[in-house]
Every structure is written in C-alpha cells, then in structure tokens.
Amino acid sequence: MKNIAAGIDVGGTNTVIGMVDSDGKCWYKTSISTPGYDDAAVFVHEIARIIKEYFLSNTTSNLVGIGIGAPNGNYYNGSIEFAPNLKWKGVVPLVGLFRQHFDVPVVLTNDANAAAIGEMVYGNAKGMKNFIEITLGTGVGSGIVVDANMVYGHDGFAGEIGHAIVFPGGRVCGCGRSGCLEAYCSASGIVKTYNDLLARDGKKTEGEITPYKISKLAEKGDKTAISTYEYTGEILGLGLSNSVAHTSPEAIFIFGGIANAGELLFKPLKESFEKYLLQVYRNKISILPSGIMENDAAILGAASLVWKQ
Amino acid sequence: MKNIAAGIDVGGTNTVIGMVDSDGKCWYKTSISTPGYDDAAVFVHEIARIIKEYFLSNTTSNLVGIGIGAPNGNYYNGSIEFAPNLKWKGVVPLVGLFRQHFDVPVVLTNDANAAAIGEMVYGNAKGMKNFIEITLGTGVGSGIVVDANMVYGHDGFAGEIGHAIVFPGGRVCGCGRSGCLEAYCSASGIVKTYNDLLARDGKKTEGEITPYKISKLAEKGDKTAISTYEYTGEILGLGLSNSVAHTSPEAIFIFGGIANAGELLFKPLKESFEKYLLQVYRNKISILPSGIMENDAAILGAASLVWKQ
Numbered sequence: 041m042k043n044i045a046a047g048i049d050v051g052g053t054n055t056v057i058g059m060v061d062s063d064g065k066c067w068y069k070t071s072i073s074t075p076g077y078d079d080a081a082v083f084v085h086e087i088a089r090i091i092k093e094y095f096l097s098n099t100t101s102n103l104v105g106i107g108i109g110a111p112n113g114n115y116y117n118g119s120i121e122f123a124p125n126l127k128w129k130g131v132v133p134l135v136g137l138f139r140q141h142f143d144v145p146v147v148l149t150n151d152a153n154a155a156a157i158g159e160m161v162y163g164n165a166k167g168m169k170n171f172i173e174i175t176l177g178t179g180v181g182s183g184i185v186v187d188a189n190m191v192y193g194h195d196g197f198a199g200e201i202g203h204a205i206v207f208p209g210g211r212v213c214g215c216g217r218s219g220c221l222e223a224y225c226s227a228s229g230i231v232k233t234y235n236d237l238l239a240r241d242g243k244k245t246e247g248e249i250t251p252y253k254i255s256k257l258a259e260k261g262d263k264t265a266i267s268t269y270e271y272t273g274e275i276l277g278l279g280l281s282n283s284v285a286h287t288s289p290e291a292i293f294i295f296g297g298i299a300n301a302g303e304l305l306f307k308p309l310k311e312s313f314e315k316y317l318l319q320v321y322r323n324k325i326s327i328l329p330s331g332i333m334e335n336d337a338a339i340l341g342a343a344s345l346v347w348k349q
Numbered sequence: 350m351k352n353i354a355a356g357i358d359v360g361g362t363n364t365v366i367g368m369v370d371s372d373g374k375c376w377y378k379t380s381i382s383t384p385g386y387d388d389a390a391v392f393v394h395e396i397a398r399i400i401k402e403y404f405l406s407n408t409t410s411n412l413v414g415i416g417i418g419a420p421n422g423n424y425y426n427g428s429i430e431f432a433p434n435l436k437w438k439g440v441v442p443l444v445g446l447f448r449q450h451f452d453v454p455v456v457l458t459n460d461a462n463a464a465a466i467g468e469m470v471y472g473n474a475k476g477m478k479n480f481i482e483i484t485l486g487t488g489v490g491s492g493i494v495v496d497a498n499m500v501y502g503h504d505g506f507a508g509e510i511g512h513a514i515v516f517p518g519g520r521v522c523g524c525g526r527s528g529c530l531e532a533y534c535s536a537s538g539i540v541k542t543y544n545d546l547l548a549r550d551g552k553k554t555e556g557e558i559t560p561y562k563i564s565k566l567a568e569k570g571d572k573t574a575i576s577t578y579e580y581t582g583e584i585l586g587l588g589l590s591n592s593v594a595h596t597s598p599e600a601i602f603i604f605g606g607i608a609n610a611g612e613l614l615f616k617p618l619k620e621s622f623e624k625y626l627l628q629v630y631r632n633k634i635s636i637l638p639s640g641i642m643e644n645d646a647a648i649l650g651a652a653s654l655v656w657k658q
Contacts (some may be wrong), residue, residue, distance in 0.1 A: 287507050
C-alpha cells in the first residue's frame with residue numbers, strides 16, 4: 041500500500057485538491073470553484089466525493105490524512121475565521137465538516153504556515169530548526185518555525201509579519217492600518233510603488249501593470265521598473281531584519297511568484313537586510329528562494345501538514 | 350535535604366549571588382564587584398568559593414544547579430559573547446569555568462531571558478505557554494516564550510525586540526543603528542524625550558534627571574514629564590504590536606524599575622498597543638507588570654533557569 045495525504049489549497053477563486061506521497065510526489069490533482077459553493081458543507085461534501093472516488097479507483101493507495109491550507113485557517117480550532125476573500129462569513133468549522141466524511145486526521149492552517157511546513161518537509165528547509173517563510177502575493181504572509189515547530193501563538197494567529205508596521209503613518213494597508221510591510225511588498229504594493237515613481241516623473245502606466253510585467257520591463261533596462269524592485273527589496277529587508285530580532289532564524293525563504301524576479305529582488309533585499317540587521321546577526325542568515333516553487337507548491341504545503349503531524 | 354539553586358546575576362557593576370529554593374524563596378544573598386576581576390576565571394573561582402562555603406555551613410541544603418543571567422549570555426554554548434559593558438572581552442566560556450568547580454548542571458542565558466523564565470517559574474506567567482517579557486532599564490531587553498519554551502533561535506540570540514526598528518532613520522541607538530525601540534524606551538531614551546520636550550519649550554533640565562525623577566514630576570502634574578511618559582508608552586505600544594504580529598502571545602510583562610511608574614506608563618502604553626494592533630489580535634492580549642518586581646528579581650530569574658531545565 042502506498043500512503044497518500046490529500047492536500048487541499050483553498051483559494052479565493054479555486055480550491056485545488058491533490059494526492060501527495062511522503063516524498064512530495066503529486067499523483068493526482070484537480071480543482072473546483074471556491075465561490076461556486078454558497079454552503080461550506082456542500083463544498084466539503086464535493087471534495088470528500090472527489091477524494092473517495094480517487095481511492096476507490098486506486099486501491100493500492102491508502103489515505104493517511106487530510107491537510108488544508110486556507111486563508112485565516114486556525115490550526116487550534118480547525119476553523120476558517122472571518123476570511124475577507126471567501127464567501128462563507130464568520131467562523132467556518134472546516135475540520136469538523138471533513139470529519140463527518142473521514143476517520144483520518146484532518147489538519148488546517150493558513151496558507152503561509154502550510155508553505156512553511158511544506159518547505160520543511162519537501163523544500164529547502166529540510167533539517168532546519170529555525171527559519172521564516174515569507175509568501176509574497178496578493179498579501180504578504182509568513183510562517184515562523186522555532187525549534188522545528190510551527191509558531192501558532194496563543195490564538196493560532198501567530199506569524200502576520202506582513203502586518204508588522206515598518207513605517208508608522210505610512211501607506212494605507214488593506215487591513216485598514218498604515219505602514220504595514222504588506223502595503224509595500226505585496227503585488228499591489230509593488231504596483232503602487234511603480235505608479236508612484238512614474239507619477240513623480242509626470243508619467244502614467246499604459247494598460248494593466250503587474251509585478252511580473254514590471255520585472256520584464258526591468259530586464260529590458262527600464263529605470264522606473266528597476267527602482268521599483270530596489271525599493272521593494274529595501275523595505276522587505278528592513279521588515280525582515282526586525283523579524284530576525286524576534287526569532288533569530290538560520291534562513292528566510294521567499295515563496296510566491298514575485299520571488300521569480302530573482303536577483304532583481306534578491307540583490308537589493310539582501311543588501312538592505314544586512315544594512316538594517318543588528319550587528320550580532322550580520323552575515324549569518326541566508327535569504328533564499330523557496331524550494332517548492334513549482335505549480336504544486338500550495339498542495340504540497342497542505343499535504344505536508346499531515347506528514348508533519 | 351532542601352534543594353537549592355544558586356542564582357547568579359552578572360551586572361556591569363555588581364554580581365549578585367543568591368541561594369533560592371523551588372518556591373522562589375531566597376535563603377542567602379551576597380554580591381561581589383564585577384569589574385574587580387580582570388580575569389573571568391578568578392571571578393568564577395571567587396563565586397565558587399562563596400557557594401561552597403554556603404553549603405559547608407548549611408548541611409541540610411543541597412545544591413541542584415547553577416543558573417546565570419548575564420549580558421550577552423548565550424544559552425547554547427554557555428559563553429558571554431562580546432558584552433559591551435563587561436571588562437572581559439571577546440568570548441568568555443562562563444559555564445565551562447563553573448564546571449571546573451561543580452558537577453551540577455550550569456545554565457547561562459541573557460538577563461532578559463532569565464527574567465522571562467523567572468516570570469514563568471515564580472511570577473505572573475505561571476501556566477502561560479505564550480508570552481513576552483520586556484525588560485526596561487539601561488537597555489530594552491526581551492525574552493520570548495512560545496509553547497512554554499524559551500525562544501533562543503538558531504544562534505542563541507533570539508529576543509532582541511529592543512533593537513527592532515520602530516522609526517527607520519529615527520533616533521540614533523547605542524547599537525550604532527537608528528530608530529530602535531531601545532532608543533526611545535530605555536532609561537536614557539526616556540531622559541532624551543524629556544530633554545527634547547523641554548528644549549522645544551526653550552527650557553533646560555536642572556541637575557541630573559532620571560526616569561524615576563520624571564515620574565515623580567509627573568505625579569506632581571508637570572506637563573513635560575507627563576508628555577514624556579505618554580510618548581514612551583506610545584512608542585512602546587507600537588513596538589509591541591509588531592511583536593504580537595510575530596508570536597501572538599497571551600500576555601506581555603513589563604519588568605524593571607521603569608515599570609514602577611504604573612499607570613503613568615501603562616495607560617498610554619495600552620492605548621497605543623490596541624491602536625496599532627492588527628484587528629485579529631485586539632482586546633485579547635494583556636499588558637501587565639512583572640510579578641517578580643522585588644529586589645531579588647534578577648536572582649530569581651537566574652535560579653529559575655535551573656528549575657526550568
């Protein structure tokens with residue numbers, strides 16, 4: 041029998057379901073529309089049907105557990121709590137709903153924590169006891185690992201480094217406060233930097249702009265685009281130096297499409313990071329791209345929750 | 350036989366040695382001059398003599414371990430590393446030196462971590478799994494506890510919240526960088542705020558000023574003194590809200606003489622803290638004075654290292 045964990049990545053648009061073995065190989069993958077289900081119980085029922093069908097036709101495989109990464113997923117109580125980008129309002133007892141269909145362990149956490157555990161189980165943090173995973177995307181998420189354990193905190197909501205304030209009174213953030221790291225280093229933060237820099241020169245963006253398009257412009261030598269990534273790296277380096285002063289990690293991993301900008305982001309990021317670090321931490325902490333950068337990353341992260349149990 | 354831990358608090362001026370039982374009762378206390386010893390080995394030899402003499406004349410007591418709190422004390426390797434306020438330069442293998450005299454466990458950490466463990470063993474954090482201890486004094490130190498364990502980090506130097514940057518490009522800090530929390534909330538930071546506020550009104554301090562004197566002036570209604578504590582609380586609340594975004598603690602304890610200012614500090618601190626907190630953390634984290642505020646605090650913290658082992 042082959043042991044398989046079901047990894048489920050709940051996103052605002054799609055929910056991806058994958059069957060993953062302990063080596064991180066994804067044997068099957070499919071997805072359903074998240075907002076297509078008004079009722080979370082019906083949503084879970086449909087996923088349960090998909091999982092059960094897989095094991096009916098793959099009789100040499102054995103379901104050992106279900107791992108779920110979801111926005112505002114709380115590890116302690118197994119619920120999604122007040123996720124702004126999901127249709128289901130309030131507290132959704134996701135783990136409880138799955139337990140109505142399965143007898144195996146079901147584990148839920150937020151997407152950034154799932155990415156961190158994925159990094160530890162399948163990625164570049166194998167064997168590391170102290171590291172931080174930063175997810176750059178629509179938001180800036182983070183998962184903090186101390187002594188080989190995920191930091192969940194008292195309420196299950198630890199690791200919101202994206203909402204540490206780097207500039208008091210600075211840019212307005214989606215959370216309603218000002219100056220959060222996320223307001224500068226998320227996808228929309230990067231676009232805002234680019235537009236602000238253009239406006240300073242009396243110019244305007246033509247058409248829709250994205251961090252990816254800005255990185256392509258930078259590769260062609262566009263100075264505004266290069267300055268955009270320099271500024272992003274500068275602020276991210278400042279924010280991460282403050283995180284080091286908390287948990288003193290061995291490494292920090294950058295996860296998500298924005299990290300694909302490579303040296304364009306990593307060079308100014310590393311320079312800024314070392315500049316802002318307290319002396320005792322300098323020249324000993326690696327900033328690295330995630331080792332689970334391929335398409336299955338979110339699924340692997342979710343599935344890894346099962347193997348890490 | 351009564352089990353006793355020797356608690357040693359190494360300070361820049363004095364080193365205090367105390368004999369503490371598991372209930373936190375200090376049976377004997379004495380001190381020696383730290384800078385009176387050019388050689389750390391001779392310093393340890395003298396402390397060893399004091400400890401041995403105590404147990405020779407207290408034959409119903411039994412030494413179970415030695416706990417040491419020292420500036421820049423590293424838990425992992427048992428050394429004091431590059432402590433700016435001590436005479437001994439470079440790396441001093443303090444635990445190794447003690448082991449030449451004793452067969453019992455010897456544990457070293459920095460003073461703020463010792464205070465945090467003291468809070469957990471003897472103070473207000475009994476039974477708490479996730480909390481942060483902030484020490485306000487010459488510097489701003491911190492000890493972070495996650496899941497009932499001290500966070501030491503990869504290199505043993507985790508928990509330098511005093512050197513998280515709250516205002517990029519702000520006040521110059523003793524560490525050589527700018528805008529650290531410590532530059533605003535340490536004793537000298539508070540004095541600087543007071544002097545800056547006076548200067549703004551075209552006035553000057555008469556005689557030597559301290560946070561204690563400023564708190565006494567505030568009690569008498571001195572507006573500059575009140576504003577000084579309001580500003581200190583505002584900045585500390587901002588800094589601590591960022592720490593919450595890392596480890597999401599149940600409570601934060603404020604340790605050290607400056608906390609004796611009471612509501613003068615705690616009222617603006619709590620208001621600022623709640624204002625800067627991310628929504629999900631609001632109205633559920635207590636900010637409290639330390640429960641080990643008496644004279645023996647540092648000794649208890651050091652001794653608690655033994656009981657926590």
